Amino acid sequence: MQINPCQLLAANGTRTSSLAAVAVAVISIGFLLFTYIVLLMRQYKRCPPNRLLVIYGQTGSGGGLKLIHGGAAFVVPLLQSYAYLSLEPIDVELSLSSQSGTRRLGFPLPQKFTVAISTAPELAQAAAVRLLGLTVAQISSRAEEVIGSALGRNLEAAGRLESGIDQDAFYAKLESEIGAGLKPLGLELVSLKRA
Secondary structure (H helix, E strand, O other): OOOOHHHHHHHHHHHHHHHHHHHHHHHHHHHHHHHHHHHHHHHEEEOOOOEEEEEEEOOOOOOOEEEEOOOEEEOOOOOEEEEEEEOOOEEEEOOOOHHHHHHHHOOOOOOEEEEEEOOOHHHHHHHHHHHOOOOHHHHHHHHHHHHHHHHHHHHHHHHHOOOOOOHHHHHHHHHHHHHHHHHHHOEEEEEEEOO
């Protein structure tokens, strides 16, 4: 039996083209797998302890928001987006006439307050709804409004009292009212500076 050189070359060419097709397929699959892994890694978001990760969109939870504090989560592209809320304390200074308050109360009014976004689940949810996308100055302004109105109410109530005002009781009531006013914003009072 004789082997025709043309048939041998044709068989060799077919084998070479088959190997080339397999190599191209393997390289294409490898490239797609690599791209998929890179995309997955880019969508895996870590949350440092001084921030709150807010995932919104199709989260599957009832509120449409998923909150992560000090952990990590996968953000599904096209269906979800994310943002961070800083948990750093925010200083709020009120520019009140301290002399009038001191004359009325017998002790100076607090003018420096520190607030922060709370990590308690229900308060963090409120912060995500009401404060997400706001700057620190805008958050400070909202907190200043709440603190100013609570301080005004307490000064008015103190002005109606005939007897002397206990400083500790005044501060305790003020802290309680400020805390209650900040809760709907998702904030909590960290401290107020007494004179």
